[in-house]
Amino acid sequence: MKLWGTRAEPQKESRWPDQEMEYKEHLYREVCKARAEWERAWWAFQEAFGEDEVDVAIYTLEAAERRYQIQLKLAKQAKVQWDIFKYGSYF
Secondary structure: OOOOOOOOOOOOOOOOHHHHHHHHHHHHHHHHHHHHHHHHHHHHHHHOOOHHHHHHHHHHHHHHHHHHHHHHHHHHHOOOOHHHHHHOOOO
């Protein structure tokens, strides 16, 4: 199970709209992956039985929450428009 994806660095204003859009799409996919990872960790915590399983589940959940927060922050800095990726382009 891959816990950490490639780290996407925030970029300055791009001269090429295609590259900027690709970067935003990459961020959108990373946010979706981080959310799915957080959901899996949450369910693992809910189903944990025994002291060791609970400890691992808590650690995994905290790590997934932090990754999700980081990805959301990067996407917010890049001004990702969620509807474009979720529902497709308006054009």
